[in-house]
Amino acid sequence: MKIINKLILIGLIAISFSCEDILEEDITNDIVQIVYPTEGITIESNVATFQWNHLDGADDYRVQIYTGNQFQVFDTLVNTNTVTLPLIQGTYQWRVRGENSAYESTYTFPITFDVNESEDLTNQLVILSAPSSTFATNQNSITLSWETLTAADYYEVLVTNTTSGNIAFTDNNVTATNITLNSSNITGDGQYSWKVKAYNNTTSTETQFSTRNFLVDTVVPNQPQNNQPANNTSQTINQTVSFSWTIPLDSGIIQSAISYEIQIASDINFTTIIQSSPVSVTSFQQSFTAAGIYYWRVRAKDAALNTGAYSSGYKLTIN
Numbered sequence: 001m002k003i004i005n006k007l008i009l010i011g012l013i014a015i016s017f018s019c020e021d022i023l024e025e026d027i028t029n030d031i032v033q034i035v036y037p038t039e040g041i042t043i044e045s046n047v048a049t050f051q052w053n054h055l056d057g058a059d060d061y062r063v064q065i066y067t068g069n070q071f072q073v074f075d076t077l078v079n080t081n082t083v084t085l086p087l088i089q090g091t092y093q094w095r096v097r098g099e100n101s102a103y104e105s106t107y108t109f110p111i112t113f114d115v116n117e118s119e120d121l122t123n124q125l126v127i128l129s130a131p132s133s134t135f136a137t138n139q140n141s142i143t144l145s146w147e148t149l150t151a152a153d154y155y156e157v158l159v160t161n162t163t164s165g166n167i168a169f170t171d172n173n174v175t176a177t178n179i180t181l182n183s184s185n186i187t188g189d190g191q192y193s194w195k196v197k198a199y200n201n202t203t204s205t206e207t208q209f210s211t212r213n214f215l216v217d218t219v220v221p222n223q224p225q226n227n228q229p230a231n232n233t234s235q236t237i238n239q240t241v242s243f244s245w246t247i248p249l250d251s252g253i254i255q256s257a258i259s260y261e262i263q264i265a266s267d268i269n270f271t272t273i274i275q276s277s278p279v280s281v282t283s284f285q286q287s288f289t290a291a292g293i294y295y296w297r298v299r300a301k302d303a304a305l306n307t308g309a310y311s312s313g314y315k316l317t318i319n
Contacts, residue, residue, distance in 0.1 A: 026103050027058055028103050028106070030057070031105055032061065034052050038111060039113070043113060046088065048092075051082045052081050060099045061079075062096065062097050063075075065085065065093070086147070089117045092113055121203070128145075128194075130143070130145050133213060136303035138217060140186040141181065145178035146177050151200050153175075153202075154199055155174040156172040156199070159195075163189070163191050189218055190254060192213065216254065217255075217306065218252070223308055224282075224308070225247065231315055235316060237291050241316070245260075257303040261277070262275075262276070265295050267295065270310075291319055292318055296313065297312065
């Protein structure tokens with residue numbers, strides 16, 4: 001009996017701890033070892049690459065950057081032991097700690113370093129602003145922008161439709177920090193690559209190209225087909241109802257990410273919408289607290305903001 005009681009006690013103790021706490025290594029008293037930049041170093045660039053050694057038990061690392069007057073400019077979580085961040089000229093401090101789902105290590109002691117934007121562009125980069133690397137659009141007009149590089153006299157910009165292989169835009173003497181593409185440049189759907197590099201006349205130096213992609217997708221998603229619950233189905237009140245549907249791929253050469261909107265109404269014409277919910281997958285769950293007759297339908301939207309037609313409205317009776 002004593003053995004059984006001990007086993008029960010051990011089981012209760014185990015339950016009191018989450019699985020994550022049991023599986024994750026306690027790194028609370030550990031500290032990450034800094035590699036670069038070290039104390040007092042001056043970085044001749046407009047970007048700084050921070051490096052540290054891996055810490056056993058850490059899944060991610062939180063890097064914090066402060067100005068000399070302790071204003072925080074970055075608080076970044078990464079899953080590698082290095083990160084490159086843009087910084088204007090000035091004095092900074094940085095620190096890093098390891099993290100897992102249950103614990104955090106101690107922050108490293110703050111390291112002071114300087115950033116100096118010289119006339120030599122060899123180790124500098126053009127920082128692209130917009131659009132983001134995941135941007136998708138159904139328009140044939142788009143503005144590309146980047147941050148000013150202090151020592152740059154001019155920029156070279158190259159835009160290519162990588163799907164077709166055609167050059168959409170090129171200019172090697174841009175003095176502004178943005179360009180606008182129009183229908184003469186965006187002539188069809190596809191993945192577009194845009195690149196910008198900077199030049200300095202005095203030092204005869206240049207940066208490497210900074211590159212991002214964007215998608216042009218003008219094809220509307222197909223109409224979904226309701227799956228479950230089937231039309232004219234009855235369900236029990238307060239029970240979870242599982243909705244699901246299917247949708248064929250659209251005919252476009254670019255298949256941008258699809259999301260859905262499911263609507264539940266009290267009438268077949270959907271003039272009285274009870275619920276409208278965004279969904280990222282082809283299923284949805286909902287319970288009904290009031291008996292009655294309901295109707296449901298769903299439509300698809302893609303990342304380029306193309307919106308398809310609603311599926312047929314299916315009748316659902318809640319008893």
